[in-house]
Amino acid sequence: MIPILAAVIALVLIVTVFVFIMGRSKGSAFGGGGKHGKGREAILRNAEKRLSQNPRDPEALNAMADVYFQDEIWDKAMKNYELLAEIITVNPVQGIDKFEVNLRYALAALKLGLTDQAYRGFSIARSFRQDNFEVNYNLGALEFERKNYEKAIQLLQQARIQDPESAAVLRYLGHALFRMKRPKDAMNFIRKAIDLAPEDKESLYTLAECYYEANQTEQALRIFNHLRPDPVMGPSACLIAGTIHTETRQYESAIQDFEIGLRHQTVKADILLDLRYKLATAYIKQNAIGKALPLLKTISLENQNYKDVNVLLGKYQELNANKNLNIYMMAPSADFVALCRRIVMTYFPKAKVKITNISVNKSEWADILAEVDTPKWSDLIMFRFIRTQGAIGELIVRDFHSHLKEVKAGKGICITVGNFTEEAKRYTEARLIDLIEKDRLSAILNSVDSKVQAAPKK
Numbered sequence: 067m068i069p070i071l072a073a074v075i076a077l078v079l080i081v082t083v084f085v086f087i088m089g090r091s092k093g094s095a096f097g098g099g100g101k102h103g104k105g106r107e108a109i110l111r112n113a114e115k116r117l118s119q120n121p122r123d124p125e126a127l128n129a130m131a132d133v134y135f136q137d138e139i140w141d142k143a144m145k146n147y148e149l150l151a152e153i154i155t156v157n158p159v160q161g162i163d164k165f166e167v168n169l170r171y172a173l174a175a176l177k178l179g180l181t182d183q184a185y186r187g188f189s190i191a192r193s194f195r196q197d198n199f200e201v202n203y204n205l206g207a208l209e210f211e212r213k214n215y216e217k218a219i220q221l222l223q224q225a226r227i228q229d230p231e232s233a234a235v236l237r238y239l240g241h242a243l244f245r246m247k248r249p250k251d252a253m254n255f256i257r258k259a260i261d262l263a264p265e266d267k268e269s270l271y272t273l274a275e276c277y278y279e280a281n282q283t284e285q286a287l288r289i290f291n292h293l294r295p296d297p298v299m300g301p302s303a304c305l306i307a308g309t310i311h312t313e314t315r316q317y318e319s320a321i322q323d324f325e326i327g328l329r330h331q332t333v334k335a336d337i338l339l340d341l342r343y344k345l346a347t348a349y350i351k352q353n354a355i356g357k358a359l360p361l362l363k364t365i366s367l368e369n370q371n372y373k374d375v376n377v378l379l380g381k382y383q384e385l386n387a388n389k390n391l392n393i394y395m396m397a398p399s400a401d402f403v404a405l406c407r408r409i410v411m412t413y414f415p416k417a418k419v420k421i422t423n424i425s426v427n428k429s430e431w432a433d434i435l436a437e438v439d440t441p442k443w444s445d446l447i448m449f450r451f452i453r454t455q456g457a458i459g460e461l462i463v464r465d466f467h468s469h470l471k472e473v474k475a476g477k478g479i480c481i482t483v484g485n486f487t488e489e490a491k492r493y494t495e496a497r498l499i500d501l502i503e504k505d506r507l508s509a510i511l512n513s514v515d516s517k518v519q520a521a522p523k524k
Contacts, residue, residue, distance in 0.1 A: 147171035233262035
């Protein structure tokens with residue numbers, strides 16, 4: 067009995083020593099030490115030795131990649147994980163996790179800015195595990211950057227299940243929903259993201275855009291005004307704030323917004339052009355053509371084909387040079403009518419003129435009825451002054467002719483700052499209506515003041 071017991075004890079001792087020796091041997095190859103000290107160097111040395119004998123040794127590649135990954139040497143980690151992933155895809159190796167290899171390959175690629183490789187790695191990793199936060203978040207972020215917003219939302223919603231309080235996930239979700247034209251849904255996520263990361267000015271700007279798209283302009287303006295001084299988001303915030311004020315005809319506020327935007331030292335080229343253009347158009351709305359023209363000229367020098375800048379330049383340079391043309395086209399109704407009265411009073415040389423009626427159709431035209439007495443004839447004349455630019459068609463001329471009959475005028479004079487269509491001209495051929503187009507009107511406007519001054523006092 068004693069000899070049997072002794073034999074068993076001896077066998078246990080032999081197995082224990084064998085396991086200990088094997089453990090030491092295995093540890094000396096790839097274990098211990100992590101990313102610090104002699105352990106790291108030993109792991110790399112042993113891995114390099116094994117790879118010199120077999121460049122596709124999966125265990126050696128895994129050990130080396132692990133060290134480089136922990137040391138954040140991303141290019142070497144990525145290279146080793148890439149080869150390792152290729153090997154274990156064909157021949158799986160016990161103890162080496164395909165998911166972990168592809169995830170780390172993707173993370174290393176992402177750190178190096180290699181987004182296509184990172185996307186591939188995360189996609190493969192997700193085929194093994196669909197419930198991993200890092201995979202779902204990073205793949206969602208990459209889909210967002212690729213403008214695949216619907217896919218991004220699906221992945222980010224999965225990531226949110228794993229970490230509901232992740233500011234990054236909430237941020238991307240909100241931005242993706244905004245790009246999908248769902249501003250009200252986007253608001254909820256972006257507000258939560260801002261609560262967790264108040265320094266995120268881009269998300270604050272997008273929140274204001276959400277309010278704007280949802281027609282909540284007061285909330286939008288409050289944020290855009292807050293962001294106007296910001297060196298990064300400021301120019302864009304000024305642009306949209308000014309646009310909102312322009313849409314609500316608050317031109318002085320719009321001008322202030324655009325001017326603040328232009329004072330920023332760093333402005334993107336497209337934003338700079340738009341700020342100048344919209345400031346110029348706001349000045350025009352305020353009839354400050356002298357301030358608008360330099361801006362339009364600057365835009366034209368930088369980009370001749372920008373919107374309708376060259377058309378505006380041609381138009382408003384002429385207006386700036388001709389005060390009466392400016393009044394005719396742009397002045398308030400009272401000033402416009404006053405100018406029309408002066409034209410009527412001086413239209414027929416050496417005539418006595420008595421204005422009997424004036425009517426204004428919104429801001430489109432003014433009708434003036436006058437009794438005209440010249441040395442050769444006397445008659446009741448109807449003048450129509452049209453402010454609308456462009457071609458005046460037959461319908462307006464027909465309406466004018468009907469009005470002549472109503473007031474029993476002997477003749478009509480229809481004046482436009484634009485021109486008349488061929489149909490309109492044909493309609494007046496057999497009727498007592500004179501059509502005055504822009505070229506002749508400009509001559510009248512150039513001389514009307516001098517005629518008024520030269521007219522004899524009554």
